[in-house]
Amino acid sequence: MKMLREELDLRRKTEIHEVEERKNSQINMLMQRHEEAFTDIKNYYNDITLNNLALINSLKEQMEDMRKKEEHLEKEMVEVSVQNKRLADPLQKARDDVTEMQRKLSSYERDKQTLLCTKARLKVTEKELKGLQWEHEVLEQRFLKVQQERDELYRKFTAAILEVQQKVGFKNLVLERKLQALSASVEKKEVQFSEVLAASNLDPAALTLVSRKLEDVLESKNNTIKDLQYELARVCKAHNDLLRTYEAKLLAFGIPLDNVGFKPLETAVIGQTLGQGPAGLVGTPT
Numbered sequence: 001m002k003m004l005r006e007e008l009d010l011r012r013k014t015e016i017h018e019v020e021e022r023k024n025s026q027i028n029m030l031m032q033r034h035e036e037a038f039t040d041i042k043n044y045y046n047d048i049t050l051n052n053l054a055l056i057n058s059l060k061e062q063m064e065d066m067r068k069k070e071e072h073l074e075k076e077m078v079e080v081s082v083q084n085k086r087l088a089d090p091l092q093k094a095r096d097d098v099t100e101m102q103r104k105l106s107s108y109e110r111d112k113q114t115l116l117c118t119k120a121r122l123k124v125t126e127k128e129l130k131g132l133q134w135e136h137e138v139l140e141q142r143f144l145k146v147q148q149e150r151d152e153l154y155r156k157f158t159a160a161i162l163e164v165q166q167k168v169g170f171k172n173l174v175l176e177r178k179l180q181a182l183s184a185s186v187e188k189k190e191v192q193f194s195e196v197l198a199a200s201n202l203d204p205a206a207l208t209l210v211s212r213k214l215e216d217v218l219e220s221k222n223n224t225i226k227d228l229q230y231e232l233a234r235v236c237k238a239h240n241d242l243l244r245t246y247e248a249k250l251l252a253f254g255i256p257l258d259n260v261g262f263k264p265l266e267t268a269v270i271g272q273t274l275g276q277g278p279a280g281l282v283g284t285p286t
Helices: 002-086 088-199 204-252
Strands: none
Touching: 002 088, 088 204
């Protein structure tokens, strides 16, 4: 027990010594840190004190300057008071001018708002104008294309009308000559037949037979003449319909009829009235 007590006492002393050493070490470290912090704080407050002293000196100088300025301003205030008394009437006039200017300023604000709205509308209008200009360019290109097509159509129509006029005129001339020749031939045959009947003393039965045959021949010739007249009228009606279609197309493309360069002639059939229907439907002979 004595040895154990001594051993434990020795261990306790050793541990106490170690704890004291660590404590002394931490105390020294804390003292060093506190010394450093104190030095930093001392330097910081020294700097603040120096800055405050400099600021105080500066403020003193500023106060002196301000005092001098105040004295100067008091002198100027006295002078200004005298001037104010002298400028009372101009001041009232200036106030009236200010009131007028304020009124104008309110009008200016309204005008300014109106100007802003006008500028906004102007931007929208400019945007619409650009769109319209683009559409105008597109329409101009389309117009040029349509104009070229119109000129080409006009040239083709002119050539077609001239060709149809020549063909129809020639055909009408041929048909009219055929009709005149057939009419003359029929009249000649009738005269010759009358002379033959007058010269021959035929019995009534033979005369009736010959007359019937002659009537059949005349009826055949008359039918041929009617067919030729109908064909002539149909050709003239087709020519007139083509002219009306041509004029309608020119007007649809914006070409005045006076710019054609010539006046297309409508054809007519002597003794017949052409109807308003399509070619092939002609009026009956009058």
